[in-house]
Amino acid sequence: MAEWKAKRFWKAAGIAQVPGGWQVELDGRPVRTPAKAPLILPGRPLAEAIAAEWDAQGEVVDPLSMPMTRSANAAIDKVAPQFDEVAALIAAYGETDLCCYRADGPEALRALQAQAWDGLLGWAREALGAPLVQVTGIVPVPQPQDSLARLRERVFALDPFALTALHDLVAISGSLLVGLAALEERFAIGDLWEWSRVDEAYQESLWGRDEEAAVMALHKRAEFLHAAAFWRLSRIPD
Structure with missing residues (x-):
């Protein structure tokens, strides 16, 4: 059986300031962590870096090419709790x-x-x-x-x-x-x-x-x- 891979479903990634920090959005919809928590970043530069990782994805999403996203997910889903x-x-x-x-x-x-x-x-x-x-x-x-x-x-x-x-x-x-x-x-x-x-x-x-x-x-x-x-x-x- 072929391994399932997530495919790109968005046209553009962006950021928006929200209470508590900055969030990354895909076509205006907020990105969530693997645990479904809001991906809220403490500052704009980190949010921009993560948005750039999402924008750089091709037709198939490669999580290994998104180190800032992975670290932010870890901070929110694993370290904070x-x-x-x-x-x-x-x-x-x-x-x-x-x-x-x-x-x-x-x-x-x-x-x-x-x-x-x-x-x-x-x-x-x-x-x-x-x-x-x-x-x-x-x-x-x-x-x-x-x-x-x-x-x-x-x-x-x-x-x-x-x-x-x-x-x-x-x-x-x-x-x-x-x-x-x-x-x-x-x-x-x-x-x-x-x-x-x-x-x-x-x-x-x-x-x-x-x-x-x-x-x-x-x-x-x-x-x-x-x-x-x-x-x-x-x-x-x-």
């Missing part, structure tokens, strides 16, 4: 943050880790008031409760759209500090991505490029950059 659970899951990354765990060797890898992660730990200590313990090895160690509480407070202060972006940034990078630094725009987003995969890059320098792993890394990088772009668009009101 279970905000506390999602926020707690993300905040828990601070207990075993990638930046805290250093290799016991070789020295070249330790130097690369320090170059990438020391600045993030310093930023957490100075700007966030959340110093974290740095250790050698992979055995988890308790982190200062005051620091974890400050990081948790920042996560819980976000709105569902920002939390959606942070969820992806943290899950892809393995680091709450990397995710928060991306939202704060404290470091260049490209640098944050590279810093999150220091170990992988080092192994590649030793053993050569694995094509399957390289393809996966490119996919993750695209998702990481998209999450940051989604967050930026969701911050602009008009």
Whole structure:
């Protein structure tokens, strides 16, 4: 049996300002999420970006070509209804943050880790008031409760759209500090991505490029950059 695919049924996508934000419309009819909730966006730029995705569809709708739409749907249908659970899951990354765990060797890898992660730990200590313990090895160690509480407070202060972006940034990078630094725009987003995969890059320098792993890394990088772009668009009101 041939797989069913949604076909384009509208001529033009547009946006309209409504109570609570901006909505995307198809031939004047409001778009709804997969859970049938109104697709209300916090600002015009994000609404315009989503409308452009709908306008760019051909005869057959390709959801994979609509990343802003998918992230907005996730924010409304999945993150908002279970905000506390999602926020707690993300905040828990601070207990075993990638930046805290250093290799016991070789020295070249330790130097690369320090170059990438020391600045993030310093930023957490100075700007966030959340110093974290740095250790050698992979055995988890308790982190200062005051620091974890400050990081948790920042996560819980976000709105569902920002939390959606942070969820992806943290899950892809393995680091709450990397995710928060991306939202704060404290470091260049490209640098944050590279810093999150220091170990992988080092192994590649030793053993050569694995094509399957390289393809996966490119996919993750695209998702990481998209999450940051989604967050930026969701911050602009008009």
